[in-house]
Amino acid sequence: MVEDSDSLARYLRAQSAARDCLCSVAAELRPGCTEREAARRLAEAASQAGARGFFHSPLAWFGQRAAFRGVEGKGDLPPGDRKLEAGDVFVLDFAPLFDGVPGDVTLTFGPEPQRARARAALSSMRAEIPRIVATAGTARLAAERIADCAPEGWESRQELYPFAAVGHRVWPGRWGLSRVELLGASLDALLRLGSRTLLSRASLVEYPYWSDRREAECEIGTGLWSVEPHIACGDLGAKWEELLLVSPDGVRWLDPISPLD
Numbered sequence: 001m002v003e004d005s006d007s008l009a010r011y012l013r014a015q016s017a018a019r020d021c022l023c024s025v026a027a028e029l030r031p032g033c034t035e036r037e038a039a040r041r042l043a044e045a046a047s048q049a050g051a052r053g054f055f056h057s058p059l060a061w062f063g064q065r066a067a068f069r070g071v072e073g074k075g076d077l078p079p080g081d082r083k084l085e086a087g088d089v090f091v092l093d094f095a096p097l098f099d100g101v102p103g104d105v106t107l108t109f110g111p112e113p114q115r116a117r118a119r120a121a122l123s124s125m126r127a128e129i130p131r132i133v134a135t136a137g138t139a140r141l142a143a144e145r146i147a148d149c150a151p152e153g154w155e156s157r158q159e160l161y162p163f164a165a166v167g168h169r170v171w172p173g174r175w176g177l178s179r180v181e182l183l184g185a186s187l188d189a190l191l192r193l194g195s196r197t198l199l200s201r202a203s204l205v206e207y208p209y210w211s212d213r214r215e216a217e218c219e220i221g222t223g224l225w226s227v228e229p230h231i232a233c234g235d236l237g238a239k240w241e242e243l244l245l246v247s248p249d250g251v252r253w254l255d256p257i258s259p260l261d
Contacts, residue, residue, distance in 0.1 A: 003224065008245070010101050011170075011224060012254055015243055018103030019259055021045040022092050026109040031086050035060040035079035042094050051096035055104055055170070058094035066091045066108070066237030068157045068230075077160065089114045091239045093228075102170050104226040106241035107259060118238035121151045123260040125229055126240070126253070133220060133244065134251040139207060140216035143167070146229060147212075154231040154238075158211075167210035167227045170243065222246050224254065 003011070025041045042058035060079045064070055066089055071077065084090060089110030095102045108118045128149045136142035143166045147156040158166050206221045228241035243254040 007101070008224075008254065010099050011103075011243060014096075014098035014101045014103030015105055015255060016103070017049050017051075017098050018046070018094065018096050018105045019107070021049055021096065022094070022105060022107050026090075026092055026107070029084055029090075029109075031084050031088075033084045035062055035065070035082050035084075038062075038084070038090075038092065039079040039094075042092060046094065046096035049096075049098075051098055053097045055095035055097060055102035058092070060090065060092050061237065062090045063088040064235045064237075066239070067232035067235050068160055068237065069232070069235050071160065074160055074162075087111055087114075089118055089236060089238075091230075091237060093239065093241065095226075102226075104170060104228075104241060104243065105259070106228055106239050108238045108240060114236060117233075118236060119240075119260045121154050121231060121233070122229065122238050122240045123258065124151055125149050125231075126258060126260060129227060129229075129244065130251040130253065133246060136220070138217050139167075139210040139220050140212060140214075140218075142220060143210040143212050143216060146210070146227075150229070150231045154233045157230045157232050157237070161228075161230070163209045163211045163213060165209035165211040166229055167225045167244070169208040169221075170224050170226050220246055222248065 021042060025045050029038055038060035039058040062082050062084045065082055089108060091106060091108050093106035095104035109115060129146060132145045133142050136145055146166050147158060150156060158164050207215045207218050210216060223246060225244045225246060226241060227244045230239040240260060242259060245252055245254050
């Protein structure tokens, strides 16, 4: 379904509020801060801004870990004891719930010129993704083409994500279990995504992820999708995430202003 204008406005406000939290916390981080501490600060900033739970728990990756170097599989992705060092590029990713909708956002931070290099790579992908999604035909092909549109020298790091997904569905709702965390996500999110994953195998609903898996060999449904390309060039990691609207009229970013500028 395509949400109405009031619902889209709620999503846009949630996305903007979440991004403000990311930027305020990033500006306060100093060498010696751990990923776990950064994640805690994100949670506190969201709560102070009026968030009521999370779609998934805050994530923070510093230095090489932002490129998923030295990461020993999915179990090593939660924020840990890695300390921020001077010169580190780092990624902050979280999805607080404002007014019943998730503001699922990610940005890459750090000193110049590495930060500018990372964001320029992501910006080139942002410009291509609406066209890719509009013409791909299937979620699987969209995921493959998004990975392929990374600039020369950059590689996708999506294989460590759940279902190797570069995009996933988001929904409004009451989110009564959003404060109950399991496996790094709210119980609400796990139930919604998990149930739709199971039902999609019986072709009762669409597959809720864009990935290179066989299950994603399906049409991309209308509505809102959270798109989160994660790429790396050597030890330099880069990621951003924002909401993309797929409608009968076309495909566009919910926010016309790029957060990467």
